[in-house]
Amino acid sequence: MKKIMRQALCAALLIAPCLVYAQHHEKSKAQAAAQSKPKAVKPAIAVGVASDSRGRLWLARVENQHLLVNYSDDNGAHFSVPVRVTATPEAIAADGENRPKIVLGADGSVMLSWTQALPQNYAGNIRFARSNDGGKSFSEPITLNDDGRITSHRFDALMTDGKGRVTVAWLDARDRDAAKAKGGAYAGISVYTAQSQDNGVHFSANRRLAEHTCECCRVAAVWSDEGPVVFWRNLYGTNSRDFAYAKLDDGIVHRASDDDWQIDACPHHGGDIAADGQGALHLAWFTNGKTRQGLFYKRVAEAKESTPMAFGNAAAQAGHPGIAAAGDRVMLTWREFNGSAYVAYAQRSDDSGATWSPPIQLAEAAGIADYPLPLFRGTRAWVVWNAAVEGLRVLPVEFGSGK
Amino acid sequence: MKHAFVGFAWLLVAWGAPACAAEPQSFTANSLAAIQAKYAGQPFILSMWSVNWCGHCITELTMLGKAAKTHKQLPLVLVATDTLEFSAAIQQTQKRLGLARVDSWVFDDDIPERLRHAVDPAWHGELPRTYLYDAKHRREPVMGVLSEQKLQAWLKQHQ
Numbered sequence: 001m002k003k004i005m006r007q008a009l010c011a012a013l014l015i016a017p018c019l020v021y022a023q024h025h026e027k028s029k030a031q032a033a034a035q036s037k038p039k040a041v042k043p044a045i046a047v048g049v050a051s052d053s054r055g056r057l058w059l060a061r062v063e064n065q066h067l068l069v070n071y072s073d074d075n076g077a078h079f080s081v082p083v084r085v086t087a088t089p090e091a092i093a094a095d096g097e098n099r100p101k102i103v104l105g106a107d108g109s110v111m112l113s114w115t116q117a118l119p120q121n122y123a124g125n126i127r128f129a130r131s132n133d134g135g136k137s138f139s140e141p142i143t144l145n146d147d148g149r150i151t152s153h154r155f156d157a158l159m160t161d162g163k164g165r166v167t168v169a170w171l172d173a174r175d176r177d178a179a180k181a182k183g184g185a186y187a188g189i190s191v192y193t194a195q196s197q198d199n200g201v202h203f204s205a206n207r208r209l210a211e212h213t214c215e216c217c218r219v220a221a222v223w224s225d226e227g228p229v230v231f232w233r234n235l236y237g238t239n240s241r242d243f244a245y246a247k248l249d250d251g252i253v254h255r256a257s258d259d260d261w262q263i264d265a266c267p268h269h270g271g272d273i274a275a276d277g278q279g280a281l282h283l284a285w286f287t288n289g290k291t292r293q294g295l296f297y298k299r300v301a302e303a304k305e306s307t308p309m310a311f312g313n314a315a316a317q318a319g320h321p322g323i324a325a326a327g328d329r330v331m332l333t334w335r336e337f338n339g340s341a342y343v344a345y346a347q348r349s350d351d352s353g354a355t356w357s358p359p360i361q362l363a364e365a366a367g368i369a370d371y372p373l374p375l376f377r378g379t380r381a382w383v384v385w386n387a388a389v390e391g392l393r394v395l396p397v398e399f400g401s402g403k
Numbered sequence: 404m405k406h407a408f409v410g411f412a413w414l415l416v417a418w419g420a421p422a423c424a425a426e427p428q429s430f431t432a433n434s435l436a437a438i439q440a441k442y443a444g445q446p447f448i449l450s451m452w453s454v455n456w457c458g459h460c461i462t463e464l465t466m467l468g469k470a471a472k473t474h475k476q477l478p479l480v481l482v483a484t485d486t487l488e489f490s491a492a493i494q495q496t497q498k499r500l501g502l503a504r505v506d507s508w509v510f511d512d513d514i515p516e517r518l519r520h521a522v523d524p525a526w527h528g529e530l531p532r533t534y535l536y537d538a539k540h541r542r543e544p545v546m547g548v549l550s551e552q553k554l555q556a557w558l559k560q561h562q
Contacts, residue, residue: 266459315525
């Protein structure tokens with residue numbers, strides 16, 4: 001019987017292959033619809049890390065559509081039992097340029113932000129939750145974007161002064177959508193922010209920081225001596241995708257890089273910013289512009305900017321830089337691919353970014369791996385690197401031993 | 404039974420069932436060599452895109468879809484840098500844009516850098532990215548959206 005059926009089917013297939021294709025296509029459509037909301041089938045590789053004033057290492061990661069938080073008191077050798085931040089599962093962006101963010105308040109507050117991926121293309125919500133009992137329990141997550149649109153609110157950045165002020169910044173497509181609805185055009189999207197004065201119990205209404213930004217590069221942020229500072233890939237002229245930074249308290253947008261990267265494309269490659277507590281900002285970014293190609297570092301202090309310094313091996317796809325600073329110590333991190341494996345690198349400066357060590361090869365990863373994340377705890381430096389095969393590694397970087 | 408049915412359908416598609424979009428082939432570190440072998444001695448266009456996160460790619464594919472209407476034998480190879488899970492979405496988008504019949508591939512490696520390295524070590528993943536190959540397979544990389552002007556110039560020279 002089966003054989004006859006198969007023969008009949010084959011005949012039908014030969015006569016009308018496209019009919020069959022169409023049937024399959026319907027199924028494909030259903031599959032595509034199901035797939036438009038990515039499921040967390042693989043463990044999310046991108047994690048968030050932070051250290052508190054006691055030197056405790058905090059970790060935020062995504063597992064089975066839940067955001068989990070735990071900590072280590074022994075440099076990552078052991079971690080506490082994870083606590084769930086999300087009461088109900090949601091699609092949390094945690095790969096590539098997306099990761100959950102975690103910051104700590106001096107009073108023991110633990111605060112997190114993340115991007116919830118929505119089923120619609122490129123759409124997302126900026127989410128926030130907090131703990132006021134040292135991470136034992138978390139508030140019900142809230143959505144910070146307040147425009148009511150289903151559109152791109154993504155690439156959140158979270159920062160705090162540790163004393164109650166909290167700022168979240170993100171890329172937001174509401175202005176583009178509004179312009180399009182009126183039949184107009186809008187280059188790129190915008191940066192929006194929400195601020196809290198009470199460790200995230202209440203947030204102010206959303207405020208636009210900048211118009212016409214690149215659409216899909218992560219936003220970086222840091223709390224400096226002069227308040228919150230945001231660093232993002234901006235649009236200059238018709239299509240130059242160079243970086244900008246702004247201190248939120250004065251709102252002035254400064255051009256951070258002048259690489260003349262004119263490209264109507266998605267670089268998917270953001271930068272990072274650090275503040276050293278001595279008035280300087282330290283910037284790291286990727287470009288493929290006419291003027292410069294590869295990874296670059298610069299220091300900005302009292303309106304004086306250093307000449308961009310290249311780092312990393314561009315021929316090994318060096319990319320996705322991280323930067324951290326503590327006093328005179330500054331550390332750069334990045335990832336390369338050596339043809340068969342990912343390699344994590346760091347470079348350190350003991351003199352506020354004036355001179356630098358040679359690249360330090362930290363570790364390799366046999367499989368998929370996150371970007372290496374730089375972290376100071378006091379003046380001691382670490383690189384946290386999550387990888388599918390090797391797990392989470394907390395790698396010390398020695399400073400103060402000469403260049 | 405169902406498997407045999409679907410499997411047979413795909414076999415037919417692979418044989419070149421008319422006007423049917425084939426499932427994208429799995430693109431691995433050796434695939435570019437296979438593509439170049441297929442187009443040995445012939446010019447072709449290799450276009451890298453993503454169905455998942457690249458709005459500018461849709462702009463480029465829309466333009467290529469229009470070109471495919473007037474150039475029935477457009478030697479175009481599309482490589483999506485997504486994952487196999489997105490095969491159906493890739494097919495659907497190509498069909499919508501009139502690109503159902505061009506060579507279609509999708510990245511198949513947990514480490515996309517490995518495949519980018521195989522295509523071009525200087526490529527950092529930004530999309531769209533297109534390579535215009537001449538008959539001797541000297542290639543010109545194009546970062547960002549391929550302009551219609553550039554495509555027409557290339558077609559004039561190579562078709």
